[in-house]
Structures are given as C-alpha cells and as structure tokens.
Amino acid sequence: MANKHVYSYGAGKAEAKGQELTKNVLGGKGVGLMEMTSIGINVPAGFTVTIQTCEEYYKLGRKLPKGLEKEVIDAVKKLEKTAGKKLGDANDPLLISVRSGAARSMPGMLETILNLGLNDKSVEGLAKKTNNPRFAYDSYRRFIQMYSSTAMGLSKQPMEDMLHDMKHKLGIKNDPEIPAEELKKLCDQFKAFYKQHKKEDFPQDPMKQLWGAIMAVFNSWEAEKAQTYRRVEKITDLKGTAVNIVQMVFGNKGENSGTGVCFTRDPNTGENIFYGDYLINAQGEDVVAGIRTPLKLETLNETMPKAYDQLCAVRAILESYYKEMQDLEFTIEDEKLYMLQCRTGKRSPSAAFAIALDHATKPLLSKAQAADLVKKGYLPKKYAEMAVKPVLSKEEAVLRINSDDIERLFYPVIDTKKISVEELKKIKIGAGINAVPGAAAGKVVFTAEEAEKLAHKGEPVILVRKETSPEDVGGMHAAKGILTATGGKTSHAAVVARGWGKCCIVGCEALNINYETKSFVINGKTVKHGDYITLDGSAGEIYLGNLSLKEPELPASYYTILKWADTFRTINVRTNADTPYDAQNAINMGAEGIGLCRTEHMFFDTEERRLAIQEMIVADTLASRKDALAKLLPFQRNDFYGIFKAMNGKPVTIRLIDPPLHEFTPKDHAGVEKLSKITGISPEKIKHRCEQLHESNPMLGHRGCRLCITYPEILDMQITAIIEAAIKCVKEGIKVYPEIMHPLTIDRKELRILEQQTRVVADALIKQAKVKLPYLVGTMIEIPRAALLANELAEVAEFFSFGTNDLTQMTLGLSRDDAGRFLPTYVATEKDGGKGIFRDDPFQSLDQSGVGMLVKMGIERGRSTRKNLKIGICGEHGGEAESVKFCHRAGMNYVSCSPYRVPIARLAAAQAAIADKKGKKK
Ligand code: ADP
Ligand code: MG
Ligand code: MG
Secondary structure, X not given: OOOOOEEEXXXXXXXXXXXXXXXXXXXXXXXXXXXXXXXXXXXXXXXXXXXXXXXXXXHOOOOOOOOHHHHHHHHHHHXXXXXXOEEOOOOOEEOEEEEEEEOOOOOOOOOOEEEEOOOOOHHHHHHHHHOOHHHXXXXXXXXXXXXXXXHOOOOOHHHHXXXXXXXXXXXXXXXXXXXXXXXXXXXXXXXXXXXXXXXXXXXXXXXXXXXXXXXXXXXXXXXXXXHHHHHHHOOOOOOOEEEEEEEOXXXXXXXXXXXXXXXXXXXXXXXXXXXXXXXXXXXXXXXXXXOOOOEEHHHHHHHOHHHHHHHHHHHHHHHHHHOOOEEEEEEEEOOEEEEEEEEEOOOOHHHHHHHHHXXXXXXOOOHHHHHHHHHOOOOOHHHHHHHOOOOOOHHHHHHHOOHHHHHHHXXXXXXXXXXXXXXXXXXXXXXXXXXXXXXXXXXXXXXXXXXXXHHHOOOOEEEEEOOOOHHHHHHHHHOOEEEEOOOOOOOHHHHHHHHHOOOEEEOOOOEXXXXXXXXXXXXXXXXXXXXXXXXXXXXXXXXXOOOOEEOXXXXXXXXXXXXXXXXXXXXXXXXXXXXHHHHHHHHHOOOOOXXXXXXXXXXXOOHHXXXXXXXXXXXXXXXXXXXXXXXXXXXXXXXXXXXXXXXXXXXXXXXXXXXXXXXXXOOOHHHHHHHHHHHOOOHHXXXXXXXXXXXXXXXXXXXXXXXXXXXXXXXXXXXXXXXXXXXXXXXXXXXXXXXXXXXXXXXXXHHHHHHHHHHHHHHHHHHHHOOOOOOEEEEEEOOHHHHHOHHHHOOOOOEEEEOHHHHHHHHHOOOOOOHHHOHHHHHOOHHHOOOOOOOOOOOOOOOOOOHHHHHHHHHHHHHHHOOOOEEEEOXXXXXXXXXXXXXXXXXXXXXXXXXXHHHHHHHHHHHHHHHHHHHHHO
C-alpha cells in the first residue's frame, strides 16, 4: 500500500502490520503506540500520518499531498466511532493531541499540541459533561497557548506573562489553584491577543485546527533547532516526522489524575528499580519542561495506589515484550492509567552494562510481585511468566552493548588522590540532582552561544542555565558539563546530556542565576562568567575551581560482559604498542598479542638515540654506518626485551624501520653542530647529506622495506636486536613469539631478498645460542600491488598484516595528512552543506567496498598459496566496530588496535561472530 498515508489504532487493534509497523514509516512514537495497543496495554485511540507524507510535503514545496485529506477525514470518523464522541461536539466533545514522532527520538525538538478540538462551544460542553469547569477552561487555555505558538508562530512569552500576572494578582502560586472563572477570563485574553496579532479570530472549526496542527508538526521538522539537533546527533539521514493524532486523556482533572515520565530501571546505574517523576493534576509537558518540581515515582504508590499497580504491570509487560529498558510517558485520569509513549530508554554507560547483565541473569519481578499483579488483574499470566525469568541470553546481552557505551565508560571522575576529602568539602558550593554521571571541569558560561564560542577556542566550559531548551543543544554539545537550576532527571537537559554521556546536574534549587550580570549565587557564594567550576555528575555535586580528573574504575558488569564476548568471538584482538608500558596497559584491556610494534619510535626517545640514528644516516662509508648502527643495537635490544617480557609468550609482531630517513635528520643548526662534533663530519657535509635526503613525495619515496633493500646493514641490526632480546628471554624462561614484519613490500622477489637475509641473521644467532626459538617472517600488505599479487607474496610470507592506513591512502589516492582540507565535504551530507559522497571518513571506518575489496582479494589470493596464512589488520580501523566486523567476515585471524580501543574490538568481534552464527542457522 504505497500510497497509504494514515494508519489507525484503538480498542486493542492496530491497522499497521509487518513492513508498515516500522519506525521508518510510523516513527518511533507511532510504532510504540500501535504495539502497546496490540499487546493489550491501555492506550488512547488515534491514528498516525506517515513519515513518507512529511517527505512528500517537502517535495511538494510544503504542500499536503493529494488524497491525504480524505484519509484523515476517514480516520477522524473512525476515531470518533471508537471514542464514542465527536470532534467539536457542543455537549461531549472529542479532544485530541497532535504529536510529532520521527524514526529516532528527538527530545523536545518538535512541538506537541494538546486539547485540540476545543472551542467556545465545546469547552462549555466539556465543563458540563465533566462537571468540572476549572478543568475545561484549563484545557482550553493550554490549547490556545500551544496552538498560537506552535501552529501559528506567535511568541510564547506574552501568554505566559498573562498567566503569571493573573496568578500574581490572585496571590496564587500553583496553576491548579486558579479558579474556573479566572481561567475563562484568561482564555478571552489569549484569544484577544491572538486576534490582535493574527488579524482573525482564533479558529473555532476543529478540522481547521487539526490541519493547522498537522502542518505545524511538518514545519517543525525543518525548524533550526531540529536541524541542529540532527546534525549534532549525526542523524541527518532521517526523512521526516510522522504525525500522531491521539485521543486526549486528562491528567489535569483533579487530585486523582496526573501525568508522568518514567524509566523501567534506573538509567544511571541500571538498577532494577522503577524510576521516574510525576505531577498530580497536570498535563504532560509540565513534567518534562521542569516548570513545577515533580514528585518521585515511588510516592505514587501512596497517592494513587491503583494507578501505581497498573503502571508496575505495564513496566513488566513492556520489559518482557521489548526485552529492553523502556522510557515511558503516561497519564492518569481518575486513577485509570493510560500509556502515551514507550521507547528504548537512553542510559549511562555503566547502566548499559548493568542492564544487559541483569537481563541475562536475573528476573525483573520476584514470583510474589508477579503473583500480586496477576491477582489484581493488571498483569496477564503470559507476561507474568516472562517477567520472573531472565529475558535475554548471554549472546543477546553482548549484542546490546555498543562501542559508544564502552568509550563512555572511561569518562573521567574527580581525582581524589590529588585533593583530600576535607579540602573537597571546603570548595563544595552546592548540589543538585545527579542526572548524568562523569565529571567535568570548565569555565562558567550562561548561554549556549557563549559555550560554543569559547569551546571553539579550545576552552573547557560548563553551561549553567535555569533550564535548557531545544535551542540550546549546540551549546550543550560544546560544553564539558551542564548545570541547571530546575528540572528532574527526565528534564530536557538531563535527557539530551544522557544521550551524549555528558556530565549533567539538574534541579539545583539553590542556584540563583542572574543572566544580566553574568553570574550566579549559590549558598552565599558568587561565581562569575569565566570562573572555573567542577561538576561531579555521579554525586550531583558542584565544586569551585578546576579540579584534576582521572579515569574511573570499571563496573563488575563490564568485566562479565566482556568475558562473555571473549567466549563468543572467533578472531583474536591484539594491540598496537611500542613500549612495555603500552603493552602492559593493552594486556589489562584484554589484548592477546601485539599486532604492530613500530621500531622507529624507539629512535626518537632520547637524544642519545637520535644522535645515533643521525650518525647512521650521515655516514658515508659502510664501516661508519655499521659503527653507528652498533650504537643503536643495545637500545633496541633492551626495548624488545621489555616488550617480550611484558607480553610473556603472546605473539609480538615487530615492524622493521618504516619512515623515510629525513624524518630523523637534525632540524636546526645546533643539531647539525652536535652531530658534526660526534661524527667528525663537517657541518656543511651534514647539511648537504640532509638535503640529499629530501624527497618531493616522501610517503611514496625511499621508505619501508626499500630502506633495507638499499641498506641491508639496517636489517641486520634490527634482526640482531630482536633475536638477541628473544634469546635472552628464552634463557630466562620467559616465553617469546616474535613475528618479524617487512613493511611496504610490493613484490615477491623484494620480499624474498629480505626474508632470506632475515633468516640468515636470525638462524645464526639462534644456533649459536643453542636455544629453541620459533619465529615468523611476514609482510604488511599496504600497497594495492601487494594485495593484487598476494598469492605470490604468500610464497614467502608466513603472515600478512593489512596496513589499512597506507592501503587506504594509496587505494583512494588520498593523503591522510592533507585530506582534512576536502574530506569533510565528501563526508558531510547535503543537508549539512557537504556532498555526501562517503558515508564515513575512510580513515576512520574502513572503506569496505573499495579498500575492503582489495583486503578480501588479498586474503583469498594469499591463502590460495598458503592455506594457513595468518592474517590480521593493524591500521586504525582495527579498533573501529564496523571495520572489526568486516575483518571477521573477511576471515582474518586477528585485529590489532591501540590499547584503549581493545575492549571495543573484543566486543565488535563477538557481535560479528554471533551475527554469523545466527545467519548460518537461518
Ligand atoms: P515529545 O515527543 O516531546 O515527548 P509528546 O508527543 O510525547 O512529545 O507529548 C508530550 C506530552 O504531552 C506527553 O508526554 C503527554 O504527557 C502529553 N500528551 C500527548 N498526547 C496526549 C494525549 N492524547 N492525552 C494526554 N496527554 C497527552
Ligand atoms: Mg513524549
Ligand atoms: Mg604503512
């Protein structure tokens, strides 16, 4: 049904099925409402206009597509039938909300209009029917407000001010205390204001209202704040928003009504507790906007126990059904619960692990809890049975975690070694609600704009606001941390910051901000724009000054899940490490070997080493070159010894010298002088030699294995250092497994020459030492020719390691060092001012179609010659989740990446293996 624009639902049935019942058609909210309806949860009836309709609307130049009108009218009729009420009815009107809903959640980005269908007549009917004029006029004034600003573009503030003035005049603090007749007057004021500015009466025809609202939702899609949000969130490929039309239920009907938002678990810790905020006698937006300070969900058990039980049952049903933590929005009307939204909830990184672990090992409800809800008639037996067992398998739990979760787990905390607890107490200036964990230090700013400006200059900033709104997302993203005076854990600031894993404290009531003087006062202390503060988002505490931060301790759930991942994955994860320190660090992160140990870094370490290599470079006879190399030998031998020892029998791939020699030459006069003194070569001659080394295209010049082809003595020295270090280990009883790797090869004969020389040197040393020392000789594959002729190279090489940094440069003909000038244009989408040529930066995520084809070809050809050829990857891509999955599928034996990305690779490798197994089963 390609041209169907509208899908209805209600009374336990949803019209959309299969392919239609997806987020790309109905949006996240629409799918949630229909699925909840279908599984028997109490959801008010309604219908959803598809995302494709919004897309068409823009294609037509902001015009509604043909056929939509009739479909909407039919859907309204259907809804009227289900509800047993008519839109605009003067006695008992049907009221509806008009809500946006994209395929991905965009908190507060698009506007919602509530209570649509009210007009001067139906409001009277509603008042009479409910015997509650206060409620009727409260609903009407809300509708006029929302419709005027959202659909008709009037500023929000004037009506807010009128409301405020009225409360002030009456000496009233909270909205629900305003009596009906005053609310009625307020409605008249609002309508007059509307007429004054729009030069026409406030629309009375509900269908006219409805079309205005639908267009408003469509238009909000391209509003600036929505575009900024999508850009920041990197979701610019979304096509548009759906429009959800939902029968109104009323949380503002009195003391037995209310509205709230909740998570089925604590989104910060992942703990299995019901978690949320609600307000009595209020309508939805009130909680999220952080205008009134909401109540804690636990207290609902006392204020409205029946509704609380219903909500507990819904929690169990939805967690069992989706097997995921849910983020819920609900309304209670006269103690009856209505669900208005469900979606997978955003969570802190440690909560992500805790939830996955919990879901795979523990039930949601105890048997007693489940039995109680069944007995009360709220929880169907089927779901009660599911809720008393773990809902996930270990595989599914591993699939739950993504690489961002891991990355964010390493977010900083305050370094309590650097500051004592007493001192910390002294500089603590206040506390708020700990909305998003992690710590951040930076300069105080008060506007999103300022945050962006300073952050752009490289300054760390903390954005301090009364509350945040969707307009602020750019600045929120730029800030290191966010602090707000109002709002709960489900406020805009908290939800957005949580999505990014950004430290955030909300609801800090003691915080008194003065935007004019650019300062705030908190518990008697004044802090000005530009002053440093530090936030501890985990504890919700605020400190004066720029405190040192450090890496946190990892939760036990992280170790368990990664251990599971290790049992599922079929490829190894190694690390790129050049020092014993890095090697040890990588082992702690779970590395199973070194996939790339670069030897040239060792030459830069100290002046002594630099001078020795420079001496080697300027030497004009073989003998003097050998003398210089002899000086380097002990350094390298020592370094290798340290690394072998740290790796204790795990394989270590050592790459021989790779960069062009000019990288090592003295760069200034003093350096030349010093070298001259040591070598006895005149400064002129040294300079001349350095100039000789100049190449116009050094990355394609005299580098890699070409150096050892022309200077075999460099090879001799390096092999000697490696093998002597290994022999030392063997003699000390330490296991070693060196893999000697020749970089940048392009030809079989080239590699054969190097390999034979390697073996001559190595075997002689091993024989002399009378030890057993197995080692491998292999090559990097980083030039397209090597990949194409991999079958020939594999006659010589015992292993391949794909150097995908160079291979990407050479395959795409893009220099990584220069691509910064134009690559962003290739990667950014058209909407962001780019050309959208690549989906990702090929230096970050492997270009699977191009470079990937060479990799696959290289593997296939290599193994056609040598069946058990060991193959890995050592470019940056080895630590990027999608690339790791590619490597698994391509049949590599291992990936290698920088130490801190090792856990990401372990997880991605496991996920690829699980997906593989699933695919094979099918
Ligand atoms: P958002 O996308 O910003 O979450 P929603 O469309 O969910 O916006 O609407 C915000 C709030 O408005 C909801 O959480 C709910 O409390 C209230 N709301 C929306 N539709 C209805 C309805 N039909 N009846 C009662 N309240 C509603
Ligand atoms: Mg919502
Ligand atoms: Mg290289």
